[in-house]
Amino acid sequence: MSGRDALIQQHRLPEPLYVTRPALPSLEAYTERLRPVWEKRWLANAGDAHQELEQRIAAFHGVEHASLFCNGTIAMLVGIQSLGIASGEVVTTPFTFPATTHTLFWNRLTPVFCDIKPDDYTMDPAKLERSITRETRAILPVHVYGGLCDMDGIEAIAKRHGLPVLYDAAHIFGVRDVNGPPLARGDVSVLSFHATKVFTTAEGGAVIARDAALKRRIDLLKNFGIAGEEQVLSPGINGKMSELNATLGLLNLDGVEAELEGRRAVLRRYRERLTGERGLTLLSEHRGITPNGAYMPVRIDAAAFGRSRDEVHETMRACNVITRKYFFPLCSHFDFYRDLPSARPENLPEAERAAREVLCLPIYGALELPLVDRVCDLLLALRG
Ligand SMILES: Cc1ncc(COP(=O)(O)O)c(C=O)c1O
CATH class of the missing domain: 3.40.640.10 (Type I PLP-dependent aspartate aminotransferase-like (Major domain))
Structure with a gap:
């Protein structure tokens, strides 16, 4: 069995874990x-x-x-x-x-x-x-x-x-x-x-x-x-x-404060587990802002992490962790916009890099913290 197959076998979730899940009333x-x-x-x-x-x-x-x-x-x-x-x-x-x-x-x-x-x-x-x-x-x-x-x-x-x-x-x-x-x-x-x-x-x-x-x-x-x-x-x-x-x-709206609180708890756990890890950068936090936990983007520097964002995305998917490459492709990549002078990649170096490196991990209010830990374990196990 290859190293990748063994890793998938070890970390695969029984059910797909999607990048988000809507909160619903009964x-x-x-x-x-x-x-x-x-x-x-x-x-x-x-x-x-x-x-x-x-x-x-x-x-x-x-x-x-x-x-x-x-x-x-x-x-x-x-x-x-x-x-x-x-x-x-x-x-x-x-x-x-x-x-x-x-x-x-x-x-x-x-x-x-x-x-x-x-x-x-x-x-x-x-x-x-x-x-x-x-x-x-x-x-x-x-x-x-x-x-x-x-x-x-x-x-x-x-x-x-x-x-x-x-x-x-x-x-x-x-x-x-x-x-x-x-x-x-x-x-x-x-x-x-x-x-x-x-x-x-x-x-x-x-x-x-x-x-x-x-x-x-x-x-x-x-x-x-x-x-x-x-x-x-x-x-x-x-x-x-x-x-x-x-x-x-x-x-x-009656339940949105609970949803926001749940998302913030998930965000905190991701931050505890992933901050400072080699090759990973989290969204910067600004003083005085209370976040809503809408997304959990992580930037993966392929050279430092030892694996590209796309490799991580594919292997996580094989493990039933459905991450998303928001936002790849860039709007400036679409056929109908790419000929605009401002769409040239050399005009947009940071956007081009973010589109190559950012991966959004699962986050929603009801996501249980042990499951967040499993996502983090998998991500860190993927590091080369
Ligand atoms: C940044 C951004 N702008 C606009 C939209 C469009 O919103 P809607 O899907 O409600 O039309 C979305 C998402 O759907 C979005 O993420």
Whole structure:
């Protein structure tokens, strides 16, 4: 038997352990909570559950102007539209989920890729200014894995150039910052409530707007631009969240503190086990930030670890530990973006390296710590 086969035999889990698992209320609680929806027969269009969830999401994050959506991607499409950016360039990063870049494309805007910082994978303000041209209309940074962008650095540059800032905040539900609510920053921030996220409505999302007037525009745009029975004010889209999703959201919001606490315990255990291990680097922690444990990225330096990220990924999979290579490929690798001048690998050395080296390990609130230990044992056993 080869060394790899023996290792797989020793460490293989009986069942697949996925990178995440959604927290769910009991089916009984869900059906009970749906009763008023059934009785009223009001399934969509800002029903009672939608209204309540919208207010509670805003209050939970210490912001005033939240608008619920059917998913984070449509939320971002509308967020961009709401700022009236009709053409030109938007500076963003390639180390993200495809939706970030695609929403620019769908708005006929040209993405300009800026490199990331090596310690937390977010937009590097030191490299931002060189991406700004006379065609730049906005900046779209991404809060990656639950870590926050250098918002002060980015916003200072945006202010100097008179540019709005839209944050892709899909990963930061529940992240706290002693300096104030992260979602209150910029012109809009966009959350995702997809099934893979810390807080889920199955599919869903929200735009957090900087003021009431912008929220009104967003609410109009997400409902076809309809302002009244006989009045359509703008060419909007259907971005509404249904009552079924909003009801699931209400129940999940009741349990979200427990989910966050569970994730933080898992995060702590990973940190205890993996910090300082040769060849591995964990996401840097920032003072004053309470993390949400959305993801557990680990950077694997192939030379120091003795095995590449891809080898680790494949062997862990063979052991039923289903890790994910978020974010490989980079958005700048996709055929339809790779010819952009800013997509050249030499423009994006840190993003290219992160795409080669980062692996996301399983994390969710109900993940038991002995299982976390088994993942860590396996990872460390793989070291060459
Ligand atoms: C960084 C990022 N942006 C945007 C999205 C899109 O959100 P949704 O799936 O809710 O459309 C996701 C995830 O799904 C994401 O991870």
